[in-house]
Amino acid sequence: MVLSPRLGGYDNLILDLDGCVYVGDEPTPGAVEAIDELRAAGKGVAFVTNNPRHSGEDYVRRLWRMGIRASLADVVTVGGATQHLLAETRPGRTAFVIGTEAMRKHVGDAGLRVLNGSDTASRAEVVVVGGTEDLVYDDLKQASLAVRAGADFVAAGRDSTYPTQQGLWPGTGAILAAVECASGRNATIVGKPEPRLFETAIDRLGPGRTLVVGDRLDADVAAAARLRLDAALVLTGATDAEEAAAAEDPAPALVAASLAALVRGAG
Numbered sequence: 001m002v003l004s005p006r007l008g009g010y011d012n013l014i015l016d017l018d019g020c021v022y023v024g025d026e027p028t029p030g031a032v033e034a035i036d037e038l039r040a041a042g043k044g045v046a047f048v049t050n051n052p053r054h055s056g057e058d059y060v061r062r063l064w065r066m067g068i069r070a071s072l073a074d075v076v077t078v079g080g081a082t083q084h085l086l087a088e089t090r091p092g093r094t095a096f097v098i099g100t101e102a103m104r105k106h107v108g109d110a111g112l113r114v115l116n117g118s119d120t121a122s123r124a125e126v127v128v129v130g131g132t133e134d135l136v137y138d139d140l141k142q143a144s145l146a147v148r149a150g151a152d153f154v155a156a157g158r159d160s161t162y163p164t165q166q167g168l169w170p171g172t173g174a175i176l177a178a179v180e181c182a183s184g185r186n187a188t189i190v191g192k193p194e195p196r197l198f199e200t201a202i203d204r205l206g207p208g209r210t211l212v213v214g215d216r217l218d219a220d221v222a223a224a225a226r227l228r229l230d231a232a233l234v235l236t237g238a239t240d241a242e243e244a245a246a247a248e249d250p251a252p253a254l255v256a257a258s259l260a261a262l263v264r265g266a267g
Contacts, residue, residue, distance in 0.1 A: 013038060013043055019162070051172075076197050081196050095125070096142055124142075143179045159171040160177075193223040212224040215237025
């Protein structure tokens, strides 16, 4: 694979995971070779995800299983960013979490006492919402009651869907919409389109011109625009060619059928 001249002006690339590097448990076509080629060309590579379902260690293991070399320092997760934010601003408080065990651990490791499963869950001082495939009505009820009673309200992101091999599944944003509707309040968002994840990735990558590569206009491209970074949109995830062609304010600097197509200059 020959590196596209379109990437010649960039020193570093921030790659979104779901929908860009892989879909479900399978890498997107040619992604493994494309990432190897980027590294062989001396490009810095960082991986970023708005998916709060897994820990950073889980993502590293998944990448290795696919044949993609990665260390924990290479992967910036919204769960880790949520933990950092809560540790800085809300340690010692009580929390109710909608999300996976990984997200509950992030909240606990931030110094909050997680009340899930207790009789006092609806009186939590902080409500944290992340994506999960094990949502039950009681979760929505407890979270909404706590938010209505004045709890701080934090969410991993607003992604309405995330790509799987079966198609687009409901994402964090779909769950968050129910809690916001029932409580009458909007959450503080940690992940994209807020710039925190990209700022962390840039700090780890070091100096140089950076290109963001992702599959969502409302998350990846929007977050890049907030930091005045160029963004490339790939069509292997949540956005199709018609949506990409109609995109404006912000619009991606580059559009390609896949990460591999972007790297080799096709499409």
